[in-house]
Amino acid sequence: MKIIKKFGDKKFDLNLSKKSDNLSIDEFSIPVNRILLMEQVHSDKLKIIENINMKKDKILHPVLGVDGVITNKPGIFLAVKTADCIPIFVWDERKNVIAALHSGRKGTELNITSKAIDIFIHDFKSDPAEIHVELGPAICGNCYPVERKTFAEFVHKTGVEQAFPNLDLKKVLKNKLKNIGILSENILDHQICTKEDSRYFSYRENGTKRRQISVIGMI
Numbered sequence: 001m002k003i004i005k006k007f008g009d010k011k012f013d014l015n016l017s018k019k020s021d022n023l024s025i026d027e028f029s030i031p032v033n034r035i036l037l038m039e040q041v042h043s044d045k046l047k048i049i050e051n052i053n054m055k056k057d058k059i060l061h062p063v064l065g066v067d068g069v070i071t072n073k074p075g076i077f078l079a080v081k082t083a084d085c086i087p088i089f090v091w092d093e094r095k096n097v098i099a100a101l102h103s104g105r106k107g108t109e110l111n112i113t114s115k116a117i118d119i120f121i122h123d124f125k126s127d128p129a130e131i132h133v134e135l136g137p138a139i140c141g142n143c144y145p146v147e148r149k150t151f152a153e154f155v156h157k158t159g160v161e162q163a164f165p166n167l168d169l170k171k172v173l174k175n176k177l178k179n180i181g182i183l184s185e186n187i188l189d190h191q192i193c194t195k196e197d198s199r200y201f202s203y204r205e206n207g208t209k210r211r212q213i214s215v216i217g218m219i
Contacts, residue, residue: 001074001096001218004028005089007136007190008212009199014081015210025215035077035215037062038069040102044110046119052076068101068116072124077217083201084144084194086169087136087214090116092126098216105146108169109157114176128181133188136214137200140193141168144204 006012006025022029036052039062046068063069069078070090078100080087085104090113091097099116101107113133120126145165146154155162160172170189177187194200201210 003091003093003098003216003218004030005091005134005214005216007087007134007214008082009137010201010210010212011199013201013210013212023215028219030077030215030217034075034217035079036069037079037081037213038066038100038102039064040067040081041065042104042106043067044107044112044115046070046099046101046112046116048119048123049073049076049078067103067107068099068112070097070099070116070119072097074218077215079213079215081211081213082136082138082194083203083208083211084139086138086173088113088173089134089136089214089216090120090131091216092120092124092131094130095120095124095126096218097124097126098218100214100216103169103173105150105154105167105169108172109154111158111176113173114180117177117180117182129183129186131182132186133177133182135170135173135187135189137190137192137194137197137212138169139195139202139204140191141166141171143193143195144169 045066049071080100088101090099194202
């Protein structure tokens with residue numbers, strides 16, 4: 001099977017998925033009724049997707065109460081919507097399993113990415129050395145100041161040093177990934193800040209309610 005994936009921007013957003021019957025990723029045309037969203041409640045809850053109930057020409061209703069979805073089924077396209085939080089793809093080509101994750105401050109505190117990888121290892125028998133993780137465009141550490149109490153709680157819960165008043169979420173993610181055996185060469189960080197780069201929606205920049213979507217699937 002072939003894994004196809006795309007991190008979204010203002011030209012590849014949630015509104016586009018509502019207007020079109022198909023979304024283009026590279027040379028592939030993906031029916032929107034095969035794209036699965038999540039409710040995204042800033043949790044560490046995950047769900048394995050075995051099948052989908054397609055509705056004609058409509059993007060699927062979100063999976064409630066989760067911030068991560070995992071599947072080993074081809075033809076199911078997992079999507080995450082963001083406007084500063086980190087969209088994350090996880091995949092293992094040998095075992096044909098993929099995940100889409102939403103990790104903001106709370107999801108990073110709760111270590112949702114490591115919990116998803118635990119599912120890869122225990123449910124799908126993945127070897128950590130074969131797992132790839134891709135971190136999409138998100139707010140960078142230089143642009144994410146928080147209050148002292150929030151800062152202290154985050155550092156205490158994650159165990160990763162930060163430079164007050166800013167939080168670097170990707171620093172935490174990469175630290176945790178390496179600690180659980182993900183190889184450095186299998187961690188890709190796009191290093192694009194959504195607040196600094198006008199190609200992306202950023203809630204911290206202007207309070208926007210719009211979201212880019214990022215999609216991963218297998219065909």
